[in-house]
Amino acid sequence: MFDTLPEQPADALLALIGLYRADPRPQKLDLGVGVYRDDSGVTPIMAAVKAAEKVLLETRTTKAYLGPEGDPVYTDLLKPIVFGKDPGGRVAGIQTPGGTGAVRLAADLVALARPDAKILYGAPTWPNHLQILNATRLKAVPHPYFDVKAQTVNVASLVAAIESASAGDVVLLHGCCHNPTGGELEPADWRTVLKALQETGVVPLIDFAYHGLGKGLEGDAYGVRLLTDNLDEVMVAYSCDKNFGLYRERVGALYVKARDEKAASVVMSNLAAFSRVSWSMPPDHGAAIVRTILEDPELTRIWREEIDRMGARVRGVRSALAAAGPGLKAHETQTGMFSTLALGPEQVLALRKDHAVYMAGSGRINVAGLHVRDIPAFVTALKAVGY
Numbered sequence: 001m002f003d004t005l006p007e008q009p010a011d012a013l014l015a016l017i018g019l020y021r022a023d024p025r026p027q028k029l030d031l032g033v034g035v036y037r038d039d040s041g042v043t044p045i046m047a048a049v050k051a052a053e054k055v056l057l058e059t060r061t062t063k064a065y066l067g068p069e070g071d072p073v074y075t076d077l078l079k080p081i082v083f084g085k086d087p088g089g090r091v092a093g094i095q096t097p098g099g100t101g102a103v104r105l106a107a108d109l110v111a112l113a114r115p116d117a118k119i120l121y122g123a124p125t126w127p128n129h130l131q132i133l134n135a136t137r138l139k140a141v142p143h144p145y146f147d148v149k150a151q152t153v154n155v156a157s158l159v160a161a162i163e164s165a166s167a168g169d170v171v172l173l174h175g176c177c178h179n180p181t182g183g184e185l186e187p188a189d190w191r192t193v194l195k196a197l198q199e200t201g202v203v204p205l206i207d208f209a210y211h212g213l214g215k216g217l218e219g220d221a222y223g224v225r226l227l228t229d230n231l232d233e234v235m236v237a238y239s240c241d242k243n244f245g246l247y248r249e250r251v252g253a254l255y256v257k258a259r260d261e262k263a264a265s266v267v268m269s270n271l272a273a274f275s276r277v278s279w280s281m282p283p284d285h286g287a288a289i290v291r292t293i294l295e296d297p298e299l300t301r302i303w304r305e306e307i308d309r310m311g312a313r314v315r316g317v318r319s320a321l322a323a324a325g326p327g328l329k330a331h332e333t334q335t336g337m338f339s340t341l342a343l344g345p346e347q348v349l350a351l352r353k354d355h356a357v358y359m360a361g362s363g364r365i366n367v368a369g370l371h372v373r374d375i376p377a378f379v380t381a382l383k384a385v386g387y
């Protein structure tokens with residue numbers, strides 16, 4: 001039976017965790033895996049999350065099954081955080097296992113509705129985007145989104161890609177905090193993208209995985225809200241795994257705006273059906289934490305303060321990095337945890353071997369893995385490998 005299977009490549013980034021752990025050098029820097037770290041290098045459980053877990057421990061009376069759509073109170077409470085208001089009955093929402101589950105359901109939905117649709121994506125992107133699109137057999141069409149050498153976003157090529165596509169094709173956009181480049185669409189760029197979408201009928205699938213870690217909860221939502229307010233059909237794949245620090249609990253949601261309430265209800269029935277055959281129903285604990293926080297104004301206030309502090313720390317490290325050398329200036333205007341440095345594989349290897357600096361083979365760094373006091377040593381190491 002299994003002789004025909006090809007061996008799948010191991011996840012290089014996860015392998016890096018093992019190498020980092022085994023490295024005895026005390027000055028070692030982990031800029032690899034994409035989780036937020038605080039000033040002491042820890043990925044903390046947020047105080048609002050701890051408090052919500054306590055409430056759940058004391059008040060939950062059952063763990064009986066929910067349905068394939070998860071907890072609708074969770075998806076409803078999250079809506080004003082995502083959209084800035086109640087977006088109304090045209091927006092269907094379903095709980096998913098993480099942002100990954102949301103992207104997967106969106107791809108399943110498109111593949112069923114429009115099996116021949118092209119999915120435009122900007123390169124480079126989160127590698128799992130391509131794996132998910134391949135798994136659903138959708139035709140993924142790249143355009144150059146980010147010039148790593150120049151550290152600039154290529155808005156013109158994004159718009160050209162949309163203009164060359166047809167109504168019913170899909171463009172995959174990052175809502176904020178682009179992974180892996182940090183290259184952000186500014187408000188004026190979002191307005192240009194909106195115009196191209198209105199002219200062509202191309203539908204956006206917005207992956208919104210790092211809400212709050214860039215320009216804050218309001219600033220980061222500009223594009224998502226502009227497009228949802230002004231287009232008839234939009235998909236938003238949301239993750240609470242980063243902005244609530246719930247990574248392993250797998251907390252996400254997919255929101256789909258359809259032409260009218262009836263169409264939204266048909267979309268919802270399809271999403272529930274996909275959920276049922278994929279994971280039957282999403283895991284509850286993480287979503288219950290988010291629900292408990294958002295139901296309680298005081299816990300919500302604490303959470304908002306915490307996510308604001310996290311975003312501020314990332315911006316602080318970015319400013320310090322940008323000030324550390326002329327070649328690093330762009331890191332200040334980039335947003336979120338990631339940047340991609342123009343480094344070849346040998347340079348990345350030399351950084352690890354000779355300087356104990358760990359990063360993805362692509363040159364992607366997790367800015368949150370840096371402490372401001374590490375920056376001089378980091379910049380010295382970069383210079384030593386010819387950056």
Ligand code: PMP
Pocket residue numbers: 034097098099100101126174179207209239240241242247250251252
């Ligand atoms: N989209 C992007 C761009 C991501 O970087 C990630 C996480 N690496 C996800 C989605 C999925 O996040 P989650 O852990 O919630 O599945």
